[in-house]
Amino acid sequence: MRLRVFSLYVRLTPLSDTILPPVSSKVLKNMIEKGVILSSMKPLIESRAKLKPIFISNLGISENKRLFSTGNKELVVKAGKTLYGRIGAVFDGNMENVFSDTSEIETPYGKFRYEIDRLEFTEIGSKLNISKDSNIKITFMTPTLLSSKMYLPPSLADKYKEIDVGFSLLPTPGLIAAAAYRTYYGAIGNANKPEVNTRAFKLNVLVNSFTRVINYELKPVTIVLGNDEKGNLRKSRGVIGWIEFDIVHDKFRDALLKYLNVARFLGIGRSRGIGLGEISIVGTRKIQSS
Amino acid sequence: MRLRVFSLYVRLTPLSDTILPPVSSKVLKNMIEKGVILSSMKPLIESRAKLKPIFISNLGISENKRLFSTGNKELVVKAGKTLYGRIGAVFDGNMENVFSDTSEIETPYGKFRYEIDRLEFTEIGSKLNISKDSNIKITFMTPTLLSSKMYLPPSLADKYKEIDVGFSLLPTPGLIAAAAYRTYYGAIGNANKPEVNTRAFKLNVLVNSFTRVINYELKPVTIVLGNDEKGNLRKSRGVIGWIEFDIVHDKFRDALLKYLNVARFLGIGRSRGIGLGEISIVGTRKIQSS
Numbered sequence: 001m002r003l004r005v006f007s008l009y010v011r012l013t014p015l016s017d018t019i020l021p022p023v024s025s026k027v028l029k030n031m032i033e034k035g036v037i038l039s040s041m042k043p044l045i046e047s048r049a050k051l052k053p054i055f056i057s058n059l060g061i062s063e064n065k066r067l068f069s070t071g072n073k074e075l076v077v078k079a080g081k082t083l084y085g086r087i088g089a090v091f092d093g094n095m096e097n098v099f100s101d102t103s104e105i106e107t108p109y110g111k112f113r114y115e116i117d118r119l120e121f122t123e124i125g126s127k128l129n130i131s132k133d134s135n136i137k138i139t140f141m142t143p144t145l146l147s148s149k150m151y152l153p154p155s156l157a158d159k160y161k162e163i164d165v166g167f168s169l170l171p172t173p174g175l176i177a178a179a180a181y182r183t184y185y186g187a188i189g190n191a192n193k194p195e196v197n198t199r200a201f202k203l204n205v206l207v208n209s210f211t212r213v214i215n216y217e218l219k220p221v222t223i224v225l226g227n228d229e230k231g232n233l234r235k236s237r238g239v240i241g242w243i244e245f246d247i248v249h250d251k252f253r254d255a256l257l258k259y260l261n262v263a264r265f266l267g268i269g270r271s272r273g274i275g276l277g278e279i280s281i282v283g284t285r286k287i288q289s290s
Numbered sequence: 291m292r293l294r295v296f297s298l299y300v301r302l303t304p305l306s307d308t309i310l311p312p313v314s315s316k317v318l319k320n321m322i323e324k325g326v327i328l329s330s331m332k333p334l335i336e337s338r339a340k341l342k343p344i345f346i347s348n349l350g351i352s353e354n355k356r357l358f359s360t361g362n363k364e365l366v367v368k369a370g371k372t373l374y375g376r377i378g379a380v381f382d383g384n385m386e387n388v389f390s391d392t393s394e395i396e397t398p399y400g401k402f403r404y405e406i407d408r409l410e411f412t413e414i415g416s417k418l419n420i421s422k423d424s425n426i427k428i429t430f431m432t433p434t435l436l437s438s439k440m441y442l443p444p445s446l447a448d449k450y451k452e453i454d455v456g457f458s459l460l461p462t463p464g465l466i467a468a469a470a471y472r473t474y475y476g477a478i479g480n481a482n483k484p485e486v487n488t489r490a491f492k493l494n495v496l497v498n499s500f501t502r503v504i505n506y507e508l509k510p511v512t513i514v515l516g517n518d519e520k521g522n523l524r525k526s527r528g529v530i531g532w533i534e535f536d537i538v539h540d541k542f543r544d545a546l547l548k549y550l551n552v553a554r555f556l557g558i559g560r561s562r563g564i565g566l567g568e569i570s571i572v573g574t575r576k577i578q579s580s
Binding site for chain 1 (some may be wrong): 438439441442443446450451455456457458459460461462463464495496499500501502503504505506509510533536538539553
């Protein structure tokens with residue numbers, strides 16, 4: 001069987017007024033941890049492996065408008081208001097636990113009605129279908145954390161492994177490509193091979209070399225991740241918005257579309273397991289400029 | 291004598307209502323071309339050499355607010371309204387022609403009163419003074435054109451020299467560093483040495499690797515450059531706004547501050563000779579994040 005990834009789209013409706021956690025993906029995560037839905041994914045969620053091939057979205061007021069906290073304002077949701085969520089993972093052929101035994105699920109954030117909307121699949125290795133007369137537009141639906149270290153040549157990685165640089169916040173097409181490539185390799189189970197870093201680095205450099213940026217609306221945002229064990233507020237800083245670009249080199253364009261095809265299910269960058277780095281991708285018509 | 295660059299800050303006041311050209315730097319450029327001011331720079335302006343060490347600003351309603359056309363709206367200026375301009379170049383010890391013989395100068399855009407405000411200097415090779423407990427904030431006062439090809443490894447430059455990629459529009463700190471380095475080498479007269487491209491490439495990759503981006507407000511803009519010989523409207527697309535970042539590697543931070551020290555006089559990227567890529571640089575206090 002060919003390797004596939006899937007997205008399970010669900011609806012959650014709180015039965016009473018509720019305050020969501022700052023990272024609202026915790027509601028779905030809690031359901032998996034308790035074994036009520038997708039219990040086969042529990043070990044993956046608890047694992048500390050890198051590039052884990054799982055994505056648990058934040059809840060949204062629609063499939064594209066996710067809820068997450070950027071400050072002190074609480075995420076209050078009224079009883080009966082439908083919220084939308086998504087879980088992305090590698091498809092192992094076993095879907096038995098997708099359907100919960102019960103349609104009402106108890107969580108630390110209150111009781112929710114749980115409904116499945118649909119399952120979407122794609123084959124890993126197939127290319128996202130955006131024709132060459134279109135630009136590529138990528139929307140960052142949730143804060144996306146792209147490490148500056150993805151620019152570092154792998155030959156220097158050991159020398160500087162103790163330095164914590166942080167995030168770039170400027171999602172260059174090269175950085176997006178490197179991150180999508182890492183997601184892709186996480187999905188096919190080869191994330192720890194040393195050549196992955198070498199290829200990701202080359203992809204980063206060369207995609208940036210051959211890309212004309214057309215337009216963007218990007219905004220750095222601070223996201224509240226909740227409290228750590230000591231009770232300190234944990235935050236991170238990522239980017240939301242969109243970027244539209246054109247890659248003038250067919251080989252790298254095709255490579256990017258192959259990796260993006262997986263990344264639209266599993267996200268890009270850090271903390272995809274809690275719903276950061278969720279992206280959507282469309283082709284946009286090229287306008288001839290003078 | 292140590293090599294220096296200078297900025298000549300001038301004030302131009304139109305004696306009657308006027309419509310400025312879409313790229314308002316043409317007013318100052320016309321005065322130099324006619325030999326009324328800074329006539330020693332005429333050959334440099336007319337030369338087609340790369341990385342020419344000259345910057346002629348667009349005119350501004352202040353020294354920081356430049357006027358340029360992003361569409362069909364004309365740049366109308368009332369009689370008596372003071373406009374601010376700047377010319378940056380390498381200082382050759384000869385300043386005799388700074389002071390125009392006449393204080394009223396005729397141009398194709400009307401007659402202007404010409405006054406000198408001040409001259410500023412810096413030594414090439416000295417470092418912009420921003421302490422390590424500050425972040426670096428760079429403001430793009432006019433559309434800045436940073437070529438995507440600055441990401442291309444020099445070993446591949448020949449292979450792809452026919453491909454016109456275009457501009458990146460995302461001013462990553464690495465791309466800024468590579469562009470400022472090229473400006474610097476233009477100023478010391480070594481712009482055509484092959485190692486300049488190699489070093490610019492390494493600087494691009496490594497500055498990006500060691501930089502945490504803190505914040506930005508950036509906006510792609512289309513700028514009208516006027517008509518070409520055939521009467522077609524020429525446009526280009528660059529970025530304006532600001533970016534604030536921190537470089538965690540002292541060696542690259544110091545290198546960047548050395549190149550930026552020249553770039554604040556001569557600009558970065560393409561079309562500096564007509565006032566694009568004008569930047570200002572300040573240190574901003576670091577805020578401890580949790």
